[in-house]
Structure formats: structure tokens, C-alpha cells
Amino acid sequence: MPSINSQLHEIGFTENEAKIYSALLELGPSHAGLISRKTGLHRRVVYDTIEMLIKKGLVGYILKNNKRLFQASNPRKILEILQEKEDSIQEILPEMLSLYTQTQEKEETNFYKGKNGLKTVMEDQIQAGKEIKIIGASNLAYEILQFYFKWFDKKRMEKKVKAKIIFNKTDKKPKIPLSEIRYLPEKYSSPLAINIYEDKVAIILWSKENPLAIVIKNKEISQGYEKYFELLWSISKK
CATH class of the missing domain: 3.30.870.10 (Endonuclease Chain A)
Incomplete structure (x- = not known):
């Protein structure tokens, strides 16, 4: 049975992103220290990686007792991101195919x-x-x-x-x-x-x-x- 980490890595997550996102799915809202202990990653790496996941819309946070608790977004968000990528590719595909067709006989x-x-x-x-x-x-x-x-x-x-x-x-x-x-x-x-x-x-x-x-x-x-x-x-x- 494939692990969540390996599957996330397969669809484009970095190794650290996969570790942290899957850890948050399991832990629920958590502070950076707990995520660090769960994943074995240094706190600085945890913060940097979470920042990237927040930009992608895959992680959010809540404030509790003036502390940030990070939480994974709904996994369906991953499907939305993949669909957006596919839509972007479909948009430029005709131009890329045209360029490819012009050169493929040479290669x-x-x-x-x-x-x-x-x-x-x-x-x-x-x-x-x-x-x-x-x-x-x-x-x-x-x-x-x-x-x-x-x-x-x-x-x-x-x-x-x-x-x-x-x-x-x-x-x-x-x-x-x-x-x-x-x-x-x-x-x-x-x-x-x-x-x-x-x-x-x-x-x-x-x-x-x-x-x-x-x-x-x-x-x-x-x-x-x-x-x-x-x-x-x-x-x-x-």
C-alpha cells in the first residue's frame, strides 16, 4: 500500500512538503515544534516549507493563545491545483504542438x-x-x-x-x-x-x-x- 508521502511526492510535492502536509493531516492544528518532532525536520525547515505550502493554499493557520497553529487544507484542494495546472497547459498546448511539429522531423x-x-x-x-x-x-x-x-x-x-x-x-x-x-x-x-x-x-x-x-x-x-x-x-x- 503506497504511503501518502510517496504519492504526494509523485504528484509534485517536495519531500519536505509531503512530510509536513501528511503530518498535519494526521495531527490536526499543530505548532511548529510538534510538526518538527513528528517529521524529524529542523524548525527552520518546517517554517520555510510551511510558508511555501501556505502560498500554494495547502496549509492555513489559526491563532490560539497568541500562537500560530498550522493545519492542512482540505485534500480536495490538491485536485483543484492539479486541475488549474492542466488548464494552463491546455491553454498553451496548441502553440507548443505547433512548434513541436515544425521540428520533430529533424529530431x-x-x-x-x-x-x-x-x-x-x-x-x-x-x-x-x-x-x-x-x-x-x-x-x-x-x-x-x-x-x-x-x-x-x-x-x-x-x-x-x-x-x-x-x-x-x-x-x-x-x-x-x-x-x-x-x-x-x-x-x-x-x-x-x-x-x-x-x-x-x-x-x-x-x-x-x-x-x-x-x-x-x-x-x-x-x-x-x-x-x-x-x-x-x-x-x-x-
Whole structure:
């Protein structure tokens, strides 16, 4: 079960903001000293972080006996903030897409690092709207991007994007909607995953320490990997 701290951190809270906000949810109205003891953070750090949370509308305070008692705002405020961010992005999205379209033909290879980089690669596959073919899928992906694939599969289903997936034989079969799954003979297992979609190939290293992906946009290369996929699919077992 994910902790509140980890989930808040996942949606953009800093580590200290997540600690303090979740502590205030548990404690109720509290003075800085109590928050400091609860979180293990220095009082100065507590004050600085609370100041940022107040500016974001996520923490307020009341005066009691001439002392400030800080309290968490209703958690629904987080949804409001996320919605405001989405609205802002939607407003400038047409202009950004126009700029992106003008340059994307020039950029045939892109490198992505870290968890957010891998999310960008996965979301590009949904936006493409074509069937995704995956070689060497690993359960390690679910450990590195915890909770993410539930959202990913939901979006993929909404866009009716099918997937054909060849898992490494050592991995247990997960429940993946709108997909066909087969298993690669163990001697062909690899730490790399290759995702083929539209005219792109994403080579992904699912590493806990340094996850990264290389995305190649080239029709000939994509077609070559598709033929390789079909060969492996034919020798893989259900």
C-alpha cells in the first residue's frame, strides 16, 4: 500500500512538503515544534516549507493563545491545483504542438532519463494511437513506476490502443487489458525492453538506479524491428 508521502511526492510535492502536509493531516492544528518532532525536520525547515505550502493554499493557520497553529487544507484542494495546472497547459498546448511539429522531423533520436523520462516515452505511445509491440517486457517496470501503469492502461483503453507483449519467461504474467501476451524462451531474455509503435522504436533499460530510454524515429528501423518482433512472437509461448 503506497504511503501518502510517496504519492504526494509523485504528484509534485517536495519531500519536505509531503512530510509536513501528511503530518498535519494526521495531527490536526499543530505548532511548529510538534510538526518538527513528528517529521524529524529542523524548525527552520518546517517554517520555510510551511510558508511555501501556505502560498500554494495547502496549509492555513489559526491563532490560539497568541500562537500560530498550522493545519492542512482540505485534500480536495490538491485536485483543484492539479486541475488549474492542466488548464494552463491546455491553454498553451496548441502553440507548443505547433512548434513541436515544425521540428520533430529533424529530431530522429531522443534520450530520456529517470522515471519522468520513461513516463514521457510511455505517454508518447498512447498519443501515437497505434498498436504497441513490446519485446522483453519485465515486471521490474511495475516496481520502478509504481502505480503508473494502472493510469497508463486506463488511458490506453480509452484510446483503444492494443498491445502485443512478449515477456521474459522469468516474469509472472500480470493482468494487462486489451493485450495479447506471450513468453520469450529464457535463453533470449534481456534486461532491455523494446517498444515498437507507429514509426518509432523505444529501447528501454528498466534499471532501478538509472532508468533510461532511447527513442528512434525512423520508418525503416521501425519496420525492421517489427519483423524481428514477429519472428520472436512466432517462437514465444502463451
